[in-house]
Amino acid sequence: MNPLEQKKFAPVGHKRWAIAEGYIPKTSHGPEPEMTSHESICVLNVSDEETHLQIWIFYSDREPVGPYKVSVGARRTKHIRFNYFKEPEPIPRGTDFASIIESDVPIVVQHTRLDSRQSENALISTIAFADAESVM
Amino acid sequence: MNPLEQKKFAPVGHKRWAIAEGYIPKTSHGPEPEMTSHESICVLNVSDEETHLQIWIFYSDREPVGPYKVSVGARRTKHIRFNYFKEPEPIPRGTDFASIIESDVPIVVQHTRLDSRQSENALISTIAFADAESVM
Amino acid sequence: MNPLEQKKFAPVGHKRWAIAEGYIPKTSHGPEPEMTSHESICVLNVSDEETHLQIWIFYSDREPVGPYKVSVGARRTKHIRFNYFKEPEPIPRGTDFASIIESDVPIVVQHTRLDSRQSENALISTIAFADAESVM
Amino acid sequence: MNPLEQKKFAPVGHKRWAIAEGYIPKTSHGPEPEMTSHESICVLNVSDEETHLQIWIFYSDREPVGPYKVSVGARRTKHIRFNYFKEPEPIPRGTDFASIIESDVPIVVQHTRLDSRQSENALISTIAFADAESVM
Numbered sequence: 001m002n003p004l005e006q007k008k009f010a011p012v013g014h015k016r017w018a019i020a021e022g023y024i025p026k027t028s029h030g031p032e033p034e035m036t037s038h039e040s041i042c043v044l045n046v047s048d049e050e051t052h053l054q055i056w057i058f059y060s061d062r063e064p065v066g067p068y069k070v071s072v073g074a075r076r077t078k079h080i081r082f083n084y085f086k087e088p089e090p091i092p093r094g095t096d097f098a099s100i101i102e103s104d105v106p107i108v109v110q111h112t113r114l115d116s117r118q119s120e121n122a123l124i125s126t127i128a129f130a131d132a133e134s135v136m
Numbered sequence: 137m138n139p140l141e142q143k144k145f146a147p148v149g150h151k152r153w154a155i156a157e158g159y160i161p162k163t164s165h166g167p168e169p170e171m172t173s174h175e176s177i178c179v180l181n182v183s184d185e186e187t188h189l190q191i192w193i194f195y196s197d198r199e200p201v202g203p204y205k206v207s208v209g210a211r212r213t214k215h216i217r218f219n220y221f222k223e224p225e226p227i228p229r230g231t232d233f234a235s236i237i238e239s240d241v242p243i244v245v246q247h248t249r250l251d252s253r254q255s256e257n258a259l260i261s262t263i264a265f266a267d268a269e270s271v272m
Numbered sequence: 273m274n275p276l277e278q279k280k281f282a283p284v285g286h287k288r289w290a291i292a293e294g295y296i297p298k299t300s301h302g303p304e305p306e307m308t309s310h311e312s313i314c315v316l317n318v319s320d321e322e323t324h325l326q327i328w329i330f331y332s333d334r335e336p337v338g339p340y341k342v343s344v345g346a347r348r349t350k351h352i353r354f355n356y357f358k359e360p361e362p363i364p365r366g367t368d369f370a371s372i373i374e375s376d377v378p379i380v381v382q383h384t385r386l387d388s389r390q391s392e393n394a395l396i397s398t399i400a401f402a403d404a405e406s407v408m
Numbered sequence: 409m410n411p412l413e414q415k416k417f418a419p420v421g422h423k424r425w426a427i428a429e430g431y432i433p434k435t436s437h438g439p440e441p442e443m444t445s446h447e448s449i450c451v452l453n454v455s456d457e458e459t460h461l462q463i464w465i466f467y468s469d470r471e472p473v474g475p476y477k478v479s480v481g482a483r484r485t486k487h488i489r490f491n492y493f494k495e496p497e498p499i500p501r502g503t504d505f506a507s508i509i510e511s512d513v514p515i516v517v518q519h520t521r522l523d524s525r526q527s528e529n530a531l532i533s534t535i536a537f538a539d540a541e542s543v544m
Contacts, residue, residue: 178292
């Protein structure tokens, strides 16, 4: 339908992003997995290269944990739920955290939470903080 | 009442914007179309020229689709619902996506979602990510 | 308690801001005025001068209306509800709009909506878009 | 598990941030303290130095109050509730305010509110406004 093979997208975004807010609620209401309380990062990679993300989780009372490794294909988006992180260790529920996301190529990162602790869900979303002078 | 014809607005915004989060819920509660679950982009064009937007939708598992074409008049705002996109193809419900918005003139883009999957609605909104060095 | 008279705050913010999203819901639930559906801009002026804001409202189908005039004192915040705008004319309910805020001195602007159309309220908030090269 | 002792994080963020919106609701629904209405700032300090924050609260009708002093450890995040501020004085409930956050080292600040005035909670979150040319 569209000659998408030829379309090249100019780079957009940054290689390093920070999210100061993080919290996976302990409880949920509504059908799983759609309405399960979750904290996620949405990544957009418009480049022609797959990127390999390295994510670090910061806590209030112990050293940062990471890197969590996630790939995002060329010209793809990925919505990554912190709930699903396993290696090097799962993120505990009901605990404050923050995160740093590092990428091989410029990406755009948006932070979203679905909170269904009470019977109706609440949502937050914000573009993450872009580190303009990323040195990785 | 106001001699609005004479008022010239200094340009504001950028020519290229990215939104990493996108999702049109499958279900809604409440009166249509006001309370129908939707994902939208609000565009402000303060310039004295109509602008022709080209919007590209990125997916997690296939090539980007576009351009979707939308015009925004001189000194006008337009709130565009992704739900209504038809050409080149509608955006499937219940699917993660991301978007790139390109404009002839500087604009400001804000991303908003109304989620009425559960009986009370939830809202998110954030200024989109501005590509400061847009090459289109 | 604090010798606040002496404290000088370094300037912060910009002189021109844009909000692409705007909508005052037609209906509300809950006690007035606290839970009345509203759209507001929160302004922070850390400077030692009162600032005189000029706000312009943009519509989808007619010319912009303004300026709406609001003052914010030195070292003060003001949370301004679009609902209360009267001169040159009230903003109609249930209508899409956008806004430009111009200030004499650098300010910070945040956009917030309380939507109580359904029985539980929903909230959005985002820092507005700052025009870095404001020419007023 | 990870040799976290060795990992050095490049600096990210700014030394001065502003939040124009602030409001601690008077009432709450749901189990305390998790579902208590609150207004908070999430701070991420990736540096190898503890930072000492100085926070100033601005009001609509009186002089700013501060500094409120909070420390955030090296490589730590802290989610700070305005509700808990005591010195120099508590922030009154049901009152509009704004804030300035100053730090010794670059940090990232995100603003979040949980509003549980009605029976279902609403959430907002946005990256705060970064003062790029901080002079402290």
